[in-house]
Amino acid sequence: MLRLMMVGTLVVALGVAAGCGGGSLTAASGSGGSSGGGAGTGTGGVGGSPPDGGTCRLGTDPPRLWARGMDPLGLSVDYDGPAVVAVSTEDGLTLSISLPTDGGTTTDAGAGTTTVRINGMMPMPLFSVGARVWLTKSKDGMQWFGPPPPSSFTVRDGKGGPLLFGAAIGRYGPLSFPVQVDQLVDLCSQRDQGCAPNSTISFAGAIVTGDKPAFIESDQLGLILLDGGLYEVRLYAAHEAVLQPVSCTDFFGVDEVQVDVRSTKLADLIAALQANVSPDTR
Numbered sequence: 001m002l003r004l005m006m007v008g009t010l011v012v013a014l015g016v017a018a019g020c021g022g023g024s025l026t027a028a029s030g031s032g033g034s035s036g037g038g039a040g041t042g043t044g045g046v047g048g049s050p051p052d053g054g055t056c057r058l059g060t061d062p063p064r065l066w067a068r069g070m071d072p073l074g075l076s077v078d079y080d081g082p083a084v085v086a087v088s089t090e091d092g093l094t095l096s097i098s099l100p101t102d103g104g105t106t107t108d109a110g111a112g113t114t115t116v117r118i119n120g121m122m123p124m125p126l127f128s129v130g131a132r133v134w135l136t137k138s139k140d141g142m143q144w145f146g147p148p149p150p151s152s153f154t155v156r157d158g159k160g161g162p163l164l165f166g167a168a169i170g171r172y173g174p175l176s177f178p179v180q181v182d183q184l185v186d187l188c189s190q191r192d193q194g195c196a197p198n199s200t201i202s203f204a205g206a207i208v209t210g211d212k213p214a215f216i217e218s219d220q221l222g223l224i225l226l227d228g229g230l231y232e233v234r235l236y237a238a239h240e241a242v243l244q245p246v247s248c249t250d251f252f253g254v255d256e257v258q259v260d261v262r263s264t265k266l267a268d269l270i271a272a273l274q275a276n277v278s279p280d281t282r
Contacts, residue, residue: 058203061221063234065120065167065260067137067153070094074140075116082159083135086115090123095135095155118155120167125266130277134159136166146252147171154178157269163226164269167260172239174257179226181259183207184237187217192240195248204237208259223264230264 069075079097087094095116116137118124127133134156141149154166154177166178174182184204192199205217210226216235224233240253263269 059217059219059221061234062219062236063120063167063169063258063260064122065118065165065262066151066169067116067118067167068151069140070115070117074143075114075137076139078137078139079116080136081134083116083133083155085127085129085131085133088124088127088129090126091119093118093124093127095133097135116153118153120260121165121262125270127270127273128277131270131273132277133157133164133273134161145250147254147256152177157273162229162269163231163261163263164266165260165262167258169256169258172237172255172257175259178261179224179233179259180209181206181235181237181257182209184257195251196240196242196244196246196253198243198245199240199253200243201238201240201254204239206235206237206257208233208235224261226261232262232264234258234260 077099079099081097081100083095083097085093086096095118096113097116098113116135135153136156137153138151140151143149148169150168150170152166152168152170152175155164156162157164163178168175168177173184174180184206186202186204189200189202191197192201203218205215207213208216208222208224210224210231211228212225214222214224214233216222216224216233218236218238219234222233222235224231236256236258238254238256240255242253
């Protein structure tokens, strides 16, 4: 699977980029096979458990949500505070935030405003311009041609309010935000079919914990309960054992975990925001 974030754009496609990060891969059943099914709830589901045996079918529901500051260098501080909808289209959501003067240790405004762009749903849900939400987002790392830097964010209906959606990406291993992801289990593996033909990429499932744990497989749509609400969860977890020879100078081995979480009642939660619109935008 291709997972590259370049100049603020996360590209998601079937196949690892030949000549850079791993080789082109097909969805696997065991150590090979045809592309997996579509949506569905996968093996996970609410309160699911790891499958018996070693089968692994990569589906068509990888994590896609991502957020990045719109300044050239992205968001320079960790942010946890109010945000106002500046632009909302089916292509993306732009939130305006006020940066604190103290490097992000409080949510007090003072260092000016900036915007954060969120993409990944197709189409993105529509918000009223001026609607107020609560954004929690890690600062943006430096972009380069290679694995995307660790990043996470959530959008909520107010401070401590219901989660609308959120996502995270990190090195292969546990994640703790926006939901806990751990107990990774390799389910299948396949030779790198690009620059490192002796290398092996392993795909994993993991326990995703909301109100209770559920086992979710890579690229399979699952469901979890979170604060009593039902949420779709998408997971991708893969790591590569790199062996020589490597024929490309720009090669990097696959090594990442991604998750995104979206309320199944997203339309209702967004509708509730209509009463929470900034007066100067009505």
